[in-house]
Amino acid sequence: MAKGSIPSVFIDGEAGTTGLQIVERLQGRRDVQLRSLPPEQRKDPEAKRALFSEVDVVILCLPDAAAKEAAALAAGLGSQAPRLLDASTAHRVNPDWIYGVPELASDQPAKIAAAARVANPGCYPTGGILLLRPLVDAGLLPKDYPVTVNAVSGYSGGGKAMIADFEGGGAPSFELYGLGLEHKHLAELQHYTGLTRRPIFVPSVADFRQGMLVSVPLHLDLLNGSPAPEALEAALAEHYAGAEYVRVLPTAGEAKIEPEALNDTNLIELRVYGNAARGQAVLVARLDNLGKGASGAAVQNLELMLGLTAAQGLEKAA
Ligand SMILES: NC(=O)C1=CN([C@@H]2O[C@H](COP(=O)(O)OP(=O)(O)OC[C@H]3O[C@@H](n4cnc5c(N)ncnc54)[C@H](OP(=O)(O)O)[C@@H]3O)[C@@H](O)[C@H]2O)C=CC1
Numbered sequence: 234m235a236k237g238s239i240p241s242v243f244i245d246g247e248a249g250t251t252g253l254q255i256v257e258r259l260q261g262r263r264d265v266q267l268r269s270l271p272p273e274q275r276k277d278p279e280a281k282r283a284l285f286s287e288v289d290v291v292i293l294c295l296p297d298a299a300a301k302e303a304a305a306l307a308a309g310l311g312s313q314a315p316r317l318l319d320a321s322t323a324h325r326v327n328p329d330w331i332y333g334v335p336e337l338a339s340d341q342p343a344k345i346a347a348a349a350r351v352a353n354p355g356c357y358p359t360g361g362i363l364l365l366r367p368l369v370d371a372g373l374l375p376k377d378y379p380v381t382v383n384a385v386s387g388y389s390g391g392g393k394a395m396i397a398d399f400e401g402g403g404a405p406s407f408e409l410y411g412l413g414l415e416h417k418h419l420a421e422l423q424h425y426t427g428l429t430r431r432p433i434f435v436p437s438v439a440d441f442r443q444g445m446l447v448s449v450p451l452h453l454d455l456l457n458g459s460p461a462p463e464a465l466e467a468a469l470a471e472h473y474a475g476a477e478y479v480r481v482l483p484t485a486g487e488a489k490i491e492p493e494a495l496n497d498t499n500l501i502e503l504r505v506y507g508n509a510a511r512g513q514a515v516l517v518a519r520l521d522n523l524g525k526g527a528s529g530a531a532v533q534n535l536e537l538m539l540g541l542t543a544a545q546g547l548e549k550a551a
């Protein structure tokens with residue numbers, strides 16, 4: 234039950250890249266009351282503790298260490314504790330938290346709706362998991378398939394520091410990274426796809442602010458039943474039938490795709506590029522790293538947690 238007549242939300246880290254975009258998405262909604270701390274108190278634990286006890290949900294948009302501190306602070310409030318929605322990497326494979334990908338399985342929305350603690354997914358895993366999990370569940374992709382996930386992100390994915398680097402001219406126009414093969418998203422990527430073999434993940438960042446492509450090359454003869462590319466597309470389409478924000482689209486003969494088309498939306502598009510004669514395919518997800526990859530997903534989860542509808546949110550306050 235809400236602490237007031239309209240559910241209240243505090244965004245801890247509202248001055249950061251993800252936090253600001255959630256504020257933008259929630260501002261003016263009549264069905265949510267946004268609470269805030271004065272800038273000089275935004276890192277003050279006492280001020281946070283007082284506000285945490287007054288609100289229904291705290292959205293954590295903080296670095297991992299600060300997110301863990303905030304979660305501990307909330308836990309210390311006992312029955313006054315707010316529900317938490319954490320945008321950081323800190324709790325994504327923690328069994329005490331519910332993973333905030335509503336499209337993961339048919340019972341996931343209900344789990345998110347009932348959860349006291351929800352971990353918003355990472356931007357790259359959102360693409361990788363939505364591409365791969367239905368193929369694993371359908372028995373097409375063997376769980377021990379040697380999966381490689383390649384991806385490119387806009388530089389806002391690196392938060393305020395990376396934005397300053399790129400916009401200040403201090404960054405290269407394109408760069409591969411994560412080449413130590415220990416990227417922080419690997420744990421959730423493997424856990425929620427159900428893969429038993431650790432995937433190889435090769436992220437990259439380029440000189441555009443926002444947008445993302447995640448791609449997975451596949452050798453079709455190594456999949457169960459050597460499916461045609463169309464069978465992979467059909468399995469994805471069947472899994473996401475009715476999913477509001479996921480579109481499974483034909484490639485329509487196109488052999489290229491750019492990353493920015495879904496910016497400022499909460500949509501994700503999934504495509505299967507295939508060459509049946511060569512027995513090869515590439516799965517591609519396109520999303521906004523700050524939309525379905527972060528802030529849009531957070532608002533989608535918040536709506537589930539509070540029983541709000543997206544349509545209500547579109548009616549701005551008079
Ligand atoms: N950018 C993206 O595409 C995505 C980011 N995320 C995750 O969201 C979280 C936030 O990232 P992002 O917004 O990009 O990062 P930013 O660096 O842009 O913002 C982080 C904000 O948190 C503030 N902060 C740090 N410590 C505290 C504290 N103890 N109390 C209150 N505020 C604090 C920072 O303040 P100050 O400026 O003073 O340091 C800053 O304003 C991270 O965990 C990130 O991994 C998740 C998905 C995508």
Ligand SMILES: CC(=O)N[C@@H](CCC(=O)OP(=O)(O)O)C(=O)O
Nearest residue numbers: 321322354355356386390391438
């Ligand atoms: C371009 C860039 O640096 N991207 C970030 C991921 C952004 C993100 O989604 O991070 P979390 O969801 O885990 O918080 C990175 O690779 O660390």
